[in-house]
Amino acid sequence: MKHASIALGGKAAAPPRPAAAAPKPYRFPRFEIVTLDNGLRVIVAPVRTLPVVTALLLVDAGASTEPAGRDGVANLTARGLLEGTMHRDGNALTEQFERLGASVFSGADWDTANAGVTVLREHVEPAIALLGELALTPSFPERDIARLRAERLADLLQMRTEPRGLADEMFARFVYDPFSRYARPEEGGSDTVSTLTRDDVRRFYTERYRPRGSTFVLVGDVSVDEGVSIATRTFGGWDGVVSPIAPPADAPARRTRAVHLVRKEDAPQSELRVGHVGLPRRHPEYFRVMVMNAVLGGLFSSRINLNLREAHAYTYGAFSGFAWRRGAGPFVVSTAVENDVTADAAREILLEIDRIRAAPISADELSLATSYLGGVFPIKYETTDAIARALAALAAYDLPVDYFDTYRDAVRAVSTADVLDAAQRYLHPDALQVVVVGDASQIRAPLAAMELGPMLAYGADGVEISKD
Numbered sequence: 001m002k003h004a005s006i007a008l009g010g011k012a013a014a015p016p017r018p019a020a021a022a023p024k025p026y027r028f029p030r031f032e033i034v035t036l037d038n039g040l041r042v043i044v045a046p047v048r049t050l051p052v053v054t055a056l057l058l059v060d061a062g063a064s065t066e067p068a069g070r071d072g073v074a075n076l077t078a079r080g081l082l083e084g085t086m087h088r089d090g091n092a093l094t095e096q097f098e099r100l101g102a103s104v105f106s107g108a109d110w111d112t113a114n115a116g117v118t119v120l121r122e123h124v125e126p127a128i129a130l131l132g133e134l135a136l137t138p139s140f141p142e143r144d145i146a147r148l149r150a151e152r153l154a155d156l157l158q159m160r161t162e163p164r165g166l167a168d169e170m171f172a173r174f175v176y177d178p179f180s181r182y183a184r185p186e187e188g189g190s191d192t193v194s195t196l197t198r199d200d201v202r203r204f205y206t207e208r209y210r211p212r213g214s215t216f217v218l219v220g221d222v223s224v225d226e227g228v229s230i231a232t233r234t235f236g237g238w239d240g241v242v243s244p245i246a247p248p249a250d251a252p253a254r255r256t257r258a259v260h261l262v263r264k265e266d267a268p269q270s271e272l273r274v275g276h277v278g279l280p281r282r283h284p285e286y287f288r289v290m291v292m293n294a295v296l297g298g299l300f301s302s303r304i305n306l307n308l309r310e311a312h313a314y315t316y317g318a319f320s321g322f323a324w325r326r327g328a329g330p331f332v333v334s335t336a337v338e339n340d341v342t343a344d345a346a347r348e349i350l351l352e353i354d355r356i357r358a359a360p361i362s363a364d365e366l367s368l369a370t371s372y373l374g375g376v377f378p379i380k381y382e383t384t385d386a387i388a389r390a391l392a393a394l395a396a397y398d399l400p401v402d403y404f405d406t407y408r409d410a411v412r413a414v415s416t417a418d419v420l421d422a423a424q425r426y427l428h429p430d431a432l433q434v435v436v437v438g439d440a441s442q443i444r445a446p447l448a449a450m451e452l453g454p455m456l457a458y459g460a461d462g463v464e465i466s467k468d
Contacts, residue, residue, distance in 0.1 A: 039212030044227030051222030060292015248327030270438030
């Protein structure tokens with residue numbers, strides 16, 4: 001078999017790979033967690049390597065908390081925070097942050113919304129006061145909400161013309177049950193975004209932006225006592241309790257394999273997505289699954305990338321991953337290939353998924369994956385912004401407080417037997433949805449000949465055209 005020639009390890013002609021060096025000692029920055037009287041959780045991590053501070057307010061207001069039919073309001077609300085407050089308009093707000101040399105940001109993902117600022121130590125007090133102003137007294141100007149809504153609609157139009165974005169949108173639609181929020185774009189689709197109003201934004205803000213359920217993270221050249229004092233002055237008068245939300249629905253659209261062909265007649269390449277519903281972030285076997293995926297398709301040296309890129313030259317890159325959310329995000333293999341090898345590439349992806357479920361990986365593969373994951377871990381947290389976002393994730397997913405200190409030990413504890421067990425339990429070949437965006441006249445017949453399952457055809461709008 002062709003793919004056997006790219007297996008890592010066990011090749012007599014290949015020189016032995018040097019043993020991995022012992023990892024350098026690393027300790028995640030110390031931090032303390034304090035809860036204010038109003039229920040706001042405050043996390044302060046003194047990091048005094050540079051005179052810089054990052055402050056981040058995390059709110060339980062992600063896309064999965066949106067009311068039915070209001071897709072996109074979480075992102076619109078988070079972005080609208082920067083457009084002005086009850087005390088100054090957006091231009092004045094921007095000018096104030098620029099005078100302080102501060103970098104300000106806001107946004108929302110599936111689970112949470114955030115607003116934050118990174119600033120020199122000497123300006124931390126006025127910068128966080130401004131952050132509190134935009135978070136607690138936003139004005140959501142009608143004209144700017146309309147502009148943000150128009151920008152999102154323009155992005156959606158652009159995405160429909162671009163095969164990569166179209167493939168990502170269609171993959172979610174075909175993997176999840178139509179009633180699942182995960183079946184639709186995180187930032188909302190044109191059908192809902194076009195109907196969102198300033199009143200929707202204000203209503204969502206009023207219902208979701210509350211101290212109890214939120215977290216304020218402060219990282220940098222600041223002491224714990226000073227950080228708690230700043231948080232109390234800025235957010236101590238904030239009140240209210242966020243309403244509980246049911247866990248995100250993450251049921252699959254179907255439990256048997258199918259091929260979904262999205263017609264893009266002028267596409268020179270095919271965008272290929274292969275996957276199914278994955279696992280929630282708090283899954284107890286997170287580390288085993290992460291290492292398994294690293295070997296399968298998570299690293300440049302992974303089996304799927306070596307197969308499709310190095311052995312067959314089908315693509316410039318192919319990767320797999322689990323999207324980690326509170327609910328079960330998708331597992332997906334992603335790549336782009338020439339039209340005439342689309343079916344061959346799909347076949348090799350399925351072969352690699354079968355192969356990692358059939359036998360233990362080699363010791364070399366395991367060592368390579370765990371050494372990489374453990375080695376890059378400290379590098380990921382060299383800035384105050386990265387540390388603040390890591391602590392925000394700790395809060396968002398209610399991870400253990402020693403998560404970062406035990407991370408590398410947990411990775412190194414994964415065995416080849418663990419990887420095999422994870423592959424057999426959490427990769428489901430019979431439930432894979434194969435999504436292809438490309439020129440149907442070139443790729444339909446070869447895909448049909450593979451008999452992967454029923455083939456369904458769609459237009460670029462996702463409307464089904466015919467069934468085989």
